[in-house]
Amino acid sequence: MRCATVKGTSAVTLLDLQGLSVTIPSPAGPVRAVRSIDLRIAKGEIHGLIGESGCGKTMTGMALLGLTPAGAQVAARVFQFDGIDLSTSAAVLRGRRIALISQDPAAALNPVLTIGRQMDNVLRTHSPHSEADRRAGAVALLAATGLPDADKLMTSYPHQLSGGMQQRVVIAQALATGADFLIADEPTTALDVAVGAQVLALLRQLVADRGLTILMITHDMDVVAAVCDRATVLYAGLSVETGPASAILTCPRHPYAAALLAALPDAAPHGQRLAAIDGQIPPSTKPISGCAFAPRCPAAMTLCHTVSPPVRVQGDHLWACHLAEGAP
Amino acid sequence: MTAPLLDVHNLVVRYKPRGLFAAAAKPAVDRVSLSLPAGSTLGVVGESGSGKSSLLRAVLRLVPVESGSITLDGQDWLAAHGPALRRARHSIGFVAQNPFLSLSPRLTIAQILAEPLLARGDKPGAAMQDRIAVLLSRCGLPPDFLPRRARELSGGQAQRVAIARALALSPRLLVLDEPTSALDVSVQAQILNLLMDLKADFGLSMLFVTHNLKVVAHIADQLMVMRQGSVVESGATERIMSAAEQLYTQELMGFGRRAQKSAPTS
Amino acid sequence: MSALARRLGYGGTLCLAVIVTFALLALFAPWLAPYPDQGMGTPNVIAKLKPPSADFWLGTDHLGRDVLSRVIFGARVSMSAGLLIVAFSLLIGLPVGLLAGYFGGWADEALMRVTDVFLAFPALLLAVLLAAALGPGLLNSIVAVAVTWWPWYARMARAEVLVLRGQPYVEAASVMGVSQGRILIRHILPGAARPLLVQAALDVGPALLTASSLSFLGLGILPPTADWGKMVDEGRKFFPDRWWVSAAPGIAIFLLALAFSVLGDALRDREGDKRRDAA
Numbered sequence: 001m002r003c004a005t006v007k008g009t010s011a012v013t014l015l016d017l018q019g020l021s022v023t024i025p026s027p028a029g030p031v032r033a034v035r036s037i038d039l040r041i042a043k044g045e046i047h048g049l050i051g052e053s054g055c056g057k058t059m060t061g062m063a064l065l066g067l068t069p070a071g072a073q074v075a076a077r078v079f080q081f082d083g084i085d086l087s088t089s090a091a092v093l094r095g096r097r098i099a100l101i102s103q104d105p106a107a108a109l110n111p112v113l114t115i116g117r118q119m120d121n122v123l124r125t126h127s128p129h130s131e132a133d134r135r136a137g138a139v140a141l142l143a144a145t146g147l148p149d150a151d152k153l154m155t156s157y158p159h160q161l162s163g164g165m166q167q168r169v170v171i172a173q174a175l176a177t178g179a180d181f182l183i184a185d186e187p188t189t190a191l192d193v194a195v196g197a198q199v200l201a202l203l204r205q206l207v208a209d210r211g212l213t214i215l216m217i218t219h220d221m222d223v224v225a226a227v228c229d230r231a232t233v234l235y236a237g238l239s240v241e242t243g244p245a246s247a248i249l250t251c252p253r254h255p256y257a258a259a260l261l262a263a264l265p266d267a268a269p270h271g272q273r274l275a276a277i278d279g280q281i282p283p284s285t286k287p288i289s290g291c292a293f294a295p296r297c298p299a300a301m302t303l304c305h306t307v308s309p310p311v312r313v314q315g316d317h318l319w320a321c322h323l324a325e326g327a328p
Numbered sequence: 329m330t331a332p333l334l335d336v337h338n339l340v341v342r343y344k345p346r347g348l349f350a351a352a353a354k355p356a357v358d359r360v361s362l363s364l365p366a367g368s369t370l371g372v373v374g375e376s377g378s379g380k381s382s383l384l385r386a387v388l389r390l391v392p393v394e395s396g397s398i399t400l401d402g403q404d405w406l407a408a409h410g411p412a413l414r415r416a417r418h419s420i421g422f423v424a425q426n427p428f429l430s431l432s433p434r435l436t437i438a439q440i441l442a443e444p445l446l447a448r449g450d451k452p453g454a455a456m457q458d459r460i461a462v463l464l465s466r467c468g469l470p471p472d473f474l475p476r477r478a479r480e481l482s483g484g485q486a487q488r489v490a491i492a493r494a495l496a497l498s499p500r501l502l503v504l505d506e507p508t509s510a511l512d513v514s515v516q517a518q519i520l521n522l523l524m525d526l527k528a529d530f531g532l533s534m535l536f537v538t539h540n541l542k543v544v545a546h547i548a549d550q551l552m553v554m555r556q557g558s559v560v561e562s563g564a565t566e567r568i569m570s571a572a573e574q575l576y577t578q579e580l581m582g583f584g585r586r587a588q589k590s591a592p593t594s
Numbered sequence: 595m596s597a598l599a600r601r602l603g604y605g606g607t608l609c610l611a612v613i614v615t616f617a618l619l620a621l622f623a624p625w626l627a628p629y630p631d632q633g634m635g636t637p638n639v640i641a642k643l644k645p646p647s648a649d650f651w652l653g654t655d656h657l658g659r660d661v662l663s664r665v666i667f668g669a670r671v672s673m674s675a676g677l678l679i680v681a682f683s684l685l686i687g688l689p690v691g692l693l694a695g696y697f698g699g700w701a702d703e704a705l706m707r708v709t710d711v712f713l714a715f716p717a718l719l720l721a722v723l724l725a726a727a728l729g730p731g732l733l734n735s736i737v738a739v740a741v742t743w744w745p746w747y748a749r750m751a752r753a754e755v756l757v758l759r760g761q762p763y764v765e766a767a768s769v770m771g772v773s774q775g776r777i778l779i780r781h782i783l784p785g786a787a788r789p790l791l792v793q794a795a796l797d798v799g800p801a802l803l804t805a806s807s808l809s810f811l812g813l814g815i816l817p818p819t820a821d822w823g824k825m826v827d828e829g830r831k832f833f834p835d836r837w838w839v840s841a842a843p844g845i846a847i848f849l850l851a852l853a854f855s856v857l858g859d860a861l862r863d864r865e866g867d868k869r870r871d872a873a
Contacts, residue, residue, distance in 0.1 A: 027600075052512035053483075192375040192539075194579045219513065263517035265546035270565065273524065274546070276517035280482060388769050417771035430762040434784045443780075447772040493770075 011042035014181060014213050015064075018078035021237075022059050025071050031284050033059040033072075035237035035292075039215075041230075046207055046214045048224040048231035048245055052260070054281050056237040057217045061183045064215070065100055066090030081181070096126070099174035103186040105166035109158040115142070115169055116154030122176040141172040144209075146202055164195035171202065175210070185217045200227045221264060225249055230316075233257045236281050236292040243317030253312065253319040253326025256293045291322065299323060331402055333501055333533045334364040334387070339396035341382045355394070356382035358557040364550075366500065369527065369534040371548030371565070373541045373580060379557035384505055384537045388422060389413065401500065418448055421494030425506040427486035431478035437464070437489055438474040444496040459496075467492040468522060484515035491522065495530070502526075504536045508543055520547055541580045545569050553577050606860025612853040616846075620669040633663035635818025643836050653838035655828060661842050667820040668843060671809075672850065675736055676802030680794045682740035683747055688790060690744070691751025695786075696759060696778050706752070709745035717742040721804060725813040732815040735808045739801060747790055754786035761785075792865050796858025799851035806847050822847045 022034040034056040041047045051057045062068050064086065079087040086093070094100075102108050110118055119138035120131075127134065135154070142150035145168040158166055167187060174182055184203065188196030204227050206212050216228055224231050228245040233254060241254040252258040261267060262275040279296040282288055291297070294304035301322060309320045319326055341357035357379045364370045374380035385391045387398060389405070398405040401419065408416045424430035431440050441460040442452065450456055461471045467488040478486050487507060494502055507523075508516040524547055526532055538544045545551065545565055552562040553576065561574045572578050599607045619626055627633040628651070638658035646653045652661040694705040712720070724738035758764060759782065767777050808814045809823030817824065822843035829840030 052514060197579075221513075260513060263514045265517070265520060265543045268546070270546060270569075271524065273521050274517035276521055277514035278518075390765065390769070414771040414773065417769060420769070422766060422769045424762045424766060426762065430766045432763045432767075432781050435780075443767060443772060444770040447767075447770050447776070490766075493766075497770075 011045070013040055014043045014082055015039060015041040015215075016078050016080040017064075017076060020060065020063060020074070020076040020079065022056070022063050022068055023073045023075075024069055026285075029285050032237055032287075033284060034063065035288065037232075037234065037237070037239045038242070039232055039239065040242075041213060041215060043213055044207060044211055045229045046203070046216055046227050048228035049215055049217045049234065050219065050221070050224060050231055050248075050257075050260075051234035052219060052281070054236070054284065055234040057234050058185060060234075061100070061185055061215065061217050064090060064183060065094045065098060066092075067094070095177050095179070097179050098181045098183065099177050099179035101167070101170055101174055101182055101184040101187050103189050105163060105170045105190070106158065108170050109166060111158055114155050114157055115161075118169075119154070119173060119176055122173050126176065126178055138172075138176065141175050142169065144175065144206075145169070145172045146198075147172070162195070163191050164199060167191065167199050168202065171199075171206070175206070180210075180212055182212055182214045183217065184214055186219070187216075188223060189218075189220070196223075197226070203227060221249060221261065233260070236288065237284065238288075238292055238320075240293065240321075241317075241319040243315075243319075247317050253314075253317065254293075254321055255297045255299055255323075255327045257319075258327035259296075259298075291320070299327070332363040332399075333366040333401055334362075334535065335397075335399040336360060336362045336383075336387070337397045337399075339383065339386060339398065340394040341379070341386050341391055342394045343382075343391075355379075355557055357386065359396070360554070360557075360559055361396075362552055362559075362562070364501075364533055364535060366533055367527075367531045368549045369536060369547055370550045370552060371541075371544030372535065372537045372552050372554060373539065373544055374554035375539050375580075377556065378554040380537050380539075380554050381505070382557075383554070384503060384535070387535065388420065388503060389417070414447075418444070418497045419499050419501065421497070421499040421502045423487070423490050423494050423502065423504045423507045426510045427481075427483065427490045428478055430490055431486060431493075433478060436475050436477055437481075440478070440489060441474075441493055441496060444493060448497055463492040463496055464489070466495070466526075468518075482515075483511050484518055487511060487515075487519055488522065491519075491526070495526065498530070500531075500533060502532050502534045504534060504538075506538050506540075507536075509538065509540065516543065523547060541577075553580065601864060602857070602860045603863075606857050609853040609857040609860070612849060613857065616669050616850050616853075617673060619666050620673045623666045623670060627660075627663035627666045629660040629663045630667075632659040633667035633820060635659070635820070643832060643839070645836070646838055652842045653836070655825070655839045656832065661825075661838060664820040664825060665822070665842050665846050668822045668825060668846065669850075671732060671815055671819065671821045672802050672806060672823075672847065675732065675739075675805035675814075676798040676850075676854070678736045679739045679743060679801040679805060680797050682736065683743035683797075684790065684794055686740070687744035687747025687749075688751050688787065691748040691753075692755055692778060692783065692786065694748070695752035695755025696774070696782065702752075705748065709748050712742060712745040713749075715742070718804060718807065721808060722811065722813065725808050730813055730816050732819075735805055735814045738808065738813075739804050743797070743801065747793070750793060751786055751790055754789060755782055758782045758785050789865060792858060792861045795861055796855060798858070799854035802854075803847065803851050 017037065017039040020034055020037045024031045024033055037056065037060055049057045049060065063074050068074055074087065076087060079085060081093060116138060120134055123134045123137055139150045139154065142153055147153055147165060147168050161169065188199055191199060200223065203214060207214060216223065218224060224245050230243065231245040231248050232239050232242040233248065233256065235256045241248060241252065241257045248257060252261055259275065259277045263277060265274060268274050277296055282292055290305045290307055291309045294300045297304065304322050309322045311318055311320050312324065312326065338359045338361055339357055340355050340359060342355040343353055345353045360383060362370060372380050372383065382391060386393050393406055438460055441463055442456060445456055445459065464471065464473060469485060469488050478489065508519050511519060527534060536544050536548055548565050551565050551568045553560040555576055561568065561572065561577050568577060602610065623633060624630045632638055641654050641658040643656055644650055644654040650660050652665065655661055655664065690705050694702040720742045721738045724741055725735050728734035728738060764777060764781050767781050805814065806823030809821045810827045814823055815821045825843035826840045833840050
C-alpha cells in the first residue's frame with residue numbers, strides 16, 4: 001500500500017533525549033540495558049514507547065525518573081526536560097514535574113493508610129495550604145479522575161477498591177504532585193479490558209483538560225492505537241523507529257516494527273500460521289555490530305551485519321535502516 | 329457424528345466460604361456446559377473472576393466439583409479416584425501460564441521431560457532418552473537443551489519445554505491455561521504456530537483458556553465467553569468474531585485498532 | 595579464595611576459616627596437642643595451676659594438665675556435639691514437617707500438636723531434665739538437646755511445604771499423574787530442604803552452646819575426657835586469681851559458636867538473594 005508522507009509539526013518540545021544509554025555492571029560484564037535511545041516528546045502529546053521485554057523501555061522510564069539501579073551508568077548526548085538538564089536533576093524533578101503510574105496499582109498504594117491520608121501525604125509536601133484546603137483539593141483531584149463519591153472514598157483503604165479505582169487513585173496522586181509529565185508503565189496490563197479502556201480514556205481527557213504530557217510504556221498495539229499521538233519502537237535498547245502512532249501502526253518502516261505488527265494474532269486469517277519472528281534478541285552483555293535486527297531480518301543484506309544503519313527521515317517519521325524505503 | 333471427547337454438563341464449582349459464619353459463597357462456576365469434539369479447539373475466554381480458571385481446574389481434577397458431570401472419552405471423569413485417577417490423568421496434557429513456575433527449578437530439561445514417562449511406569453534407558461529428544465525437537469528445540477535448567481531458557485523456549493512435557497504421554501486432550509500471556513508478541517506467534525502444527529499432526533483436541541479473545545480466536549474452532557461464573561455466549565469462532573450477540577463479547581474484542589482495521593498492514 | 599569471598603563475604607570466609615581450623619584441631623588432636631596424654635586426661639600433679647609459660651602456653655589446670663592440650667581435645671567433643679544435635683534434629687524434624695505439610699488433615703493436626711507440647715517448655719530446662727533422666731554421657735546429652743530442638747525444624751519444613759505445595763510445578767506434576775510420594779521427594783523436598791540446611795548451619799553455634807551448658811552443669815560427658823563446658827566449670831573455683839583455667843575454653847566456645855552463626859548468616863543472605871532473583 002502507499003504510505004503517505006507525514007508532514008513535520010512544530011510543537012514545543014518538552015522532553016529531548018538523544019543517545020541515552022544505561023549500563024549496569026554485573027558479574028558477567030556490563031549489561032547494556034539501554035544502548036542508544038532518542039526520544040523527543042512535544043508538550044501535550046501522548047507518546048508510546050513500544051517494545052518487547054528486554055528492549056529497555058522500562059529502564060528508559062526509570063532513567064527519566066532518576067531511579068536507575070545503584071551503580072548504573074546513565075549517559076546521553078542530550079538529556080533535556082523543559083530546558084532543564086535531567087542528567088543532574090532527574091531525581092529532583094521526580095514527584096514535582098515528573099510522576100510515575102505503574103503497572104500494579106495495588107503495589108503502588110500503601111495498604112494500611114486511607115486514600116485520604118495518602119493523598120494528603122502527597123499534597124502536604126507540595127503545597128502550603130491548610131488541612132481543610134488540602135482535603136478539598138484531594139477530593140477535587142479524586143473526582144477529576146472520575147471516581148464516584150470522592151468524599152466517601154477519602155476514608156477507604158486501597159483493598160476496598162477495585163483495580164480500576166486503585167489505578168485512578170494512583171493517577172490522582174500523580175496529579176497531586178503537580179507533575180505535568182506522566183510516565184505510565186503498562187498502566188492497563190493488570191486491568192480487565194473494559195476497565196483498562198476507561199483508564200486510557202481518562203488519561204486522554206486529562207491531557208486535553210490539564211495540558212499533561214504522557215510517556216506510555218507498553219507492548220500492546222491496541223493501547224498505542226487507542227491513545228497515542230506518536231510512538232517510538234525500541235529493539236535491543238535502541239530506538240529503531242519514531243513517528244505518528246497511526247503511521248507506525250499502518251505503515252511501519254523498520255523491518256522489526258513491521259514484523260512485530262505482523263506477528264499479532266489478528267494480522268493473519270483465522271487458523272493460518274502467524275508471521276513469527278525467528279531467533280532471539282541479541283544478549284545485552286554483548287556489543288552490536290551493524291544493525292541490531294540484522295540476524296533476524298528477512299530483508300537483511302551483507303551490509304546490515306557490519307555497518308550501523310543510517311537514519312531515514314520522511315516528514316516526522318524517522319527510522320534506522322539500510323533500506324531506503326524501509327520494510328518491504 | 330461421534331461422541332465428544334470432553335463433555336461438561338451443568339458443572340457447578342463452589343469454594344468453601346471462609347470463616348465460621350460466612351454465608352455460602354456464590355458458585356465460581358455456575359451450571360456451565362460445554363462439548364469439545366475430538367480434534368477441535370475450544371477457546372474459553374473471560375476476565376478475572378469469570379470462573380474460567382475454576383472450570384479449567386475442575387477439568388484437571390484440581391478442585392472438587394459440587395454438581396454436574398464431566399465425561400472424558402466416554403468415561404465418567406469425576407468417578408476416577410486414587411491410582412485409577414492417576415492413570416487416567418495420562419490422557420490429558422496440561423500447559424500452564426508461566427513456564428518458569430510450572431517447570432521444576434532444580435531439574436534439567438531431560439529430567440522434566442522424563443517425569444510424565446516415569447509416572448506412567450516407563451523404564452529409564454536409551455529408549456526413553458530417544459523419546460525425550462524427539463519430543464523436544466518436535467517442539468522446536470535442539471537436543472543440546474536437554475542438560476540445561478529452565479531458568480537458563482527464554483520464556484518462549486521454556487514454554488516449548490512445557491508443551492513437550494504435556495505431549496509426552498500422547499494425550500488426546502491438551503488443556504492450556506493462558507499459555508502465551510507471559511510471552512512477548514513475537515514469541516506468542518511462535519507458540520501459537522507450534523500449537524496449530526501439533527493439532528494438525530496429532531489430531532489433538534485443545535481446551536484453550538485465556539483472557540485474550542484475539543489470541544484464542546485465531547486458533548479456536550469454537551469460542552465460549554464466560555463472565556461471573558456463567559456462559560455469556562458460545563458458538564463457532566467465525567460467527568462470534570463477525571457478529572457477537574452480546575455487548576460484553578464486543579467489549580472483550582478490545583478497543584483501538586478496530587478503527588484502523590480497514591487499513592491493512594503493509 | 596576470592597570466589598569464596600564473593601559468595602560468602604569476607605566475614606563469612608573468615609568464619610569458615612575459624613571453623614575449619616577447629617575441625618582440623620579436633621581431627622588431628624593427638625598430633626597437634628603439646629601433651630596428648632594430658633589432653634586425654636592423665637593428671638600431672640607436680641605442675642598444678644601454673645600460669646601460662648613457655649612450657650604450658652595456656653597454663654595448667656587443678657590437676658596440672660596443659661590447658662592448651664585440653665582445649666584442643668575438647669574441640670572434638672564440642673564440634674561433634676554441635677553437629678550431631680543439629681543432624682539428629684533435622685533427621686526427625688524434616689520428615690515430620692514434610693508429611694504434616696503435604697498431607698495436612700488429621701496427620702498435620704496431630705504432628706503439630708506434638709511440636710506445640712515441646713515448644714511450650716523452655717528448651718534448656720527440658721534438655722536439663724532429659725539429660726538428668728538419661729544420665730551423664732556425651733550421647734545422652736546430645737539426644738537430650740536434639741529432642742528439644744527438632745520441633746523448630748518440623749515447623750519450618752511444614753511452612754516451606756505449604757508454600758511449595760501450591761507452586762505450579764508441583765501442580766503440574768500431580769496433573770501428570772506423578773505419585774504423591776514422588777512429588778514429595780523429587781519436587782518438594784529439594785526446595786524445602788535448602789532453607790532448613792541454612793537454618794541448621796546457623797544453629798550449630800547455639801547447639802554447641804547448649805551442649806556446653808549441660809556439661810557445665812555436670813550433665814554432659816564424664817571426666818576425664820576434655821570438654822569446654824566442663825573445663826569452664828572446673829576453672830570457676832579458681833577464678834579470677836587463676837583465670838586461665840576457665841578463660842581458654844570459654845573463649846574457644848565463644849569463637850566457634852560465633853563463627854557458625856556468622857557463617858549461617860552469610861549463607862542465609864545468599865539464599866535470600868537467590869529467592870529474590872527467582873521471584
